Amino acid sequence: MIVIYLIGLLSSLKALYKHKNSPDSQVKQAAIFILSIMGIGLFSYYQGRSHDYNLLITPYPAILILTLFADGLLQNFKNSRTKLSFINHQGILLLIILYFFSNSLISLLYHTDQLSNTIKIGVDTLRQPLQNTSPVSKNVDFVRRHTHPGEDVLILASDASEGIYYGESKTRSIIDIPSSVEWFLKLDIEQIITFLETNISSKVFVYPAKDYNFPEPSINQVLQTRYEVVTQSEGGIALLRPK
Secondary structure, eight states, X not given: OHHHHHHHHHHHHHHHHHOOSOHHHHHHHHHHHHHHHHHHHHHHHHHHTOOHHHHHTSOHHHHHHHHHHHHHHHHHHHHXXXXXXXXXXXXXXXXXXXXXXXXXXXXXXXXXXXXXXXXXXXXXXXXXXXXTTSHHHHHHHHHHHTOOTTOEEEEEETTSOXXXXXXXXXXXXXXXXXXXXXXXXXXXXXXXXXXXXXXXXXXXXXXXXXXXXXXXXXXHHXXXXXXXXXXXXXXXXXXXXXX
């Protein structure tokens, strides 16, 4: 994506500097320039939090730039005196861009079942009453019932929702670690494993209660071998204790 933004910056600056383009072309080049600046800014945010979910929200300026590039290349193709004269680097670039967009469409069609299931889950969630019926609400109530405000506990959630449970239950993390989506440092993993291996009486909440799927296998192994479920919420979070 950075390459697209750099090309967009250079091409737009070059076109704007010449002042020989039509008004429509100048507007298009100005849009490419703005999108390139925006894209670089968004991508720098992704670099600071390099996670796949963040990558999903950063590429749209690049997609818009490619669309504008494709439009310009297509106009050149239409204006060329002979279609064969367009079989050069511009034609190759247009084919690459069209392949990119068509490949994305094919990927969407291929994953139709997964997309429809995700949409169904989202619609079902929106249809639920605002009362405490969602899994997260049930888990929050569960943590509240088994803790008291200000208590030091450990909450591990594979969906990185630890902050919700700490905040809503007014509890505190017994060790200084980020949420599971930001376990980048080896020190964080070592802190978690050390605590889990030496813990005697502190409460440990884990979501989901079964089939631990944290990105660090050693954490899953300690949870499976050293801990057992005391009780479990209908929302899927469980209170564990050492065996």
